Amino acid sequence: MDTKSALLIGRFQPLHSGHIKVIEEIARDFNEIIIGIGSSQESHTQKNPFTAGERVTMLKNSLDSLKNRNNNFKNFNYLIIPIPDVNNNSIWVSHVISLTPEFDVVYTRNKLVTRLFKEAGFVVRRQGLYDRGRHEGTEIRRKIFEGKRWEELVPKEAAEVIRKIGGVERIRELS
Amino acid sequence: MDTKSALLIGRFQPLHSGHIKVIEEIARDFNEIIIGIGSSQESHTQKNPFTAGERVTMLKNSLDSLKNRNNNFKNFNYLIIPIPDVNNNSIWVSHVISLTPEFDVVYTRNKLVTRLFKEAGFVVRRQGLYDRGRHEGTEIRRKIFEGKRWEELVPKEAAEVIRKIGGVERIRELS
Amino acid sequence: MDTKSALLIGRFQPLHSGHIKVIEEIARDFNEIIIGIGSSQESHTQKNPFTAGERVTMLKNSLDSLKNRNNNFKNFNYLIIPIPDVNNNSIWVSHVISLTPEFDVVYTRNKLVTRLFKEAGFVVRRQGLYDRGRHEGTEIRRKIFEGKRWEELVPKEAAEVIRKIGGVERIRELS
Amino acid sequence: MDTKSALLIGRFQPLHSGHIKVIEEIARDFNEIIIGIGSSQESHTQKNPFTAGERVTMLKNSLDSLKNRNNNFKNFNYLIIPIPDVNNNSIWVSHVISLTPEFDVVYTRNKLVTRLFKEAGFVVRRQGLYDRGRHEGTEIRRKIFEGKRWEELVPKEAAEVIRKIGGVERIRELS
């Protein structure tokens, strides 16, 4: 059987359960996922509190745990590629291509990413929504800032990373 | 047992059997390797013919094959992180840290990388040499250019990637 | 007779009939116009939907048609120079100078461009307004987004370019 | 006695009397101050009207006058270092370190700067407030724009620089 790859583009600020649901959905159709971490150079801002390395760690720990827990994922492989912004949208797709192995389909919820890949002739799938209101980065960062419950909205392994690096304090001090 | 991570820094132009030997050496002491692809923005030059994405593919295919062939590597995990140059050596270590999960030791053969990580207080191990004359990027690129035998010096999966992308023609036309 | 050149700075998102009126005004006093396309690296955003190349095409097609239709423009020459932002206003004028032939006067409606050229000792003319409310990029992009009539506000050739590249859909999907 | 150095980070848009009070406070504990001018590449905007060179001149003239007037400052030395933004917060501290001599303590009122230096293990002191409402860059730029009295809020030497470079007109034309 041929390898079939999907590219998932997101900022993962932070990784949350909605992302995991999308990855599970992708795993049903593809045997490889390339996860592109957008705006990888950003960190320590309200909108992008976590560094690329911290986001890589959240993804790696959560996906390894998923593979250990669930036999369906035993042969599902992932790659995590930080993608720095280029400040020139018309070359962005070719920038992504230069950083990644070949892929067959693009998954994203971002309008600009959707448009850019479509203009370049790629198949773009709009990922399912899964109770979208709650599982969104903005909403989760707001809960962390306001001291509300947020741990249940992100994978256990991501919550551990956030606590270990002092992410709660970081979000509160920067806001 | 705790995870112990090593960071291996190289340009992988192309990935060759010397690199694989170093990775095997690292796998004896660590259960995780983070492979940092240096000068990731470079491609299509004599010194850096392959894109980051092409180098990621060479590494991924070769390491997955290694894991399948060899039971010792079953639980050895790898991450592959492209690292673009920053043109300011004194901030380079902190740039690498911002892109990667935590690591315990740095492996590299590059003098500048060695010096920069040492000044930042890291433990740097100089990787073993393994018949170094032949297993060097410069030498392999020269052989490809001159039409000599080079496939035996790189992992089978890397040779496949190079052929598939027209890498032999690329190196010849650019030189 | 000496060549007298004017530099016209704008973003042309998109080129509209107000711009054409300014160019006609300039053509009465000068035999050459250098059209500097500001923020040339921007595209696919709400404020800057079109690439530099698309904006060059709108300008070229519209001005060639103007020269064909109108004998007064037969000997009026134009140059179109994309000008990427430099993110440092105090060097911007010298950046523009490095990209363009010599010019005698600057035409612009932008406050910052006006101030920077004045501080550098240039003569800056504020272009006439010509029913400004309607002939503004912001207003035209809004009309396109809302599905209102916009074609009558831009030169026929610019409207053709916008339709050909799928510009209407692009603006709607990005907004 | 050993030299003890403090690093003071600010944008100085413009230098005002609140900054001078902080510098006087620092002079009681340290015999050297390194003044880092943040966002040094910015100028000619509402938020950052003055160039790095203009801000250096305001600081130099005001501090030299302070040293001449006040015997306590005779042996207090200052360095003024422009610090361009790096667009990657996680490498910013290491960028500052690469541009400055060693320092023992950081003074700043900026939340992001505070957080970044704390994560890097530095001692950060929050400078005293001194009638903060009035002595703030935003407030002073607003007064200049609205034609209200502002000279009394900045050192005499800074006001002279602002007038000499046409800073009042610049702020009004750009707003």
Added chain:
Amino acid sequence: MDTKSALLIGRFQPLHSGHIKVIEEIARDFNEIIIGIGSSQESHTQKNPFTAGERVTMLKNSLDSLKNRNNNFKNFNYLIIPIPDVNNNSIWVSHVISLTPEFDVVYTRNKLVTRLFKEAGFVVRRQGLYDRGRHEGTEIRRKIFEGKRWEELVPKEAAEVIRKIGGVERIRELS
């Protein structure tokens, strides 16, 4: 008849008679030429002595003179587009496309440009050589530096620009 466009890529350091011969060749098959000035940000070095603006002026003056002198060129249109380097070869073609109107064929003598456009699926024509030894930028810059005769190797209008801007002195002082 449809417009057929060719893209000619060169550095034009300086424009010389070999370039004009290529443009005349292109004019036989196409009714429009887009001239892309490569490495447009470079100037005042041995290899790239002239600014983009100076190179634009050489091209414009020489081509306008050609159109006036020669009836075959009456309806041949040119566009001159400065193309700054991007330091990432794998996105360079998409960078060029974002700056230019559509073109049907690429003319260049540069190996890297040839390879990059071919990998992107474009038709690349290797321009005729026309006594190549003499009509090369390197050779002409050498003659200027050594005080030998060089004017006969460049169009009259280009020689005028070089003299007017002090180009001879510039090349001598920098070498």
Added chain:
Amino acid sequence: MDTKSALLIGRFQPLHSGHIKVIEEIARDFNEIIIGIGSSQESHTQKNPFTAGERVTMLKNSLDSLKNRNNNFKNFNYLIIPIPDVNNNSIWVSHVISLTPEFDVVYTRNKLVTRLFKEAGFVVRRQGLYDRGRHEGTEIRRKIFEGKRWEELVPKEAAEVIRKIGGVERIRELS
């Protein structure tokens, strides 16, 4: 008496006694010197081993000592401004101006800097040579690398900085 300022441009890799002689020469005609540290972003290379901050420290310590030792320098003021490269020579002068207070004359030994400031209309003085062969950065870095005597060629305070930061080892490991 009016302040008269000179701008001295150099890379100071490292600061050496030839530089001090030039500064003493400048101090006879001017009451203020602005020292621009060129290529400030470079470090840890053979040609540019020291960071901007390390070079600032060498300059500051040596000049403060000069002022203490020698009454002629009591009222001679200095400013030290790091100047990062801009990779576009035609905007470099305007970049320097944006970072510095006003100056009356430029001192430099660099051909490119000389040419750029002359084209911009500045007075450039070629600094005296003072036994130039020995007092050159290249020569001093070579001596350090080869383990020869070099301390006598640089101010005592600069030698202290170099030893304290491990500069001798750095040069040897990088070469």
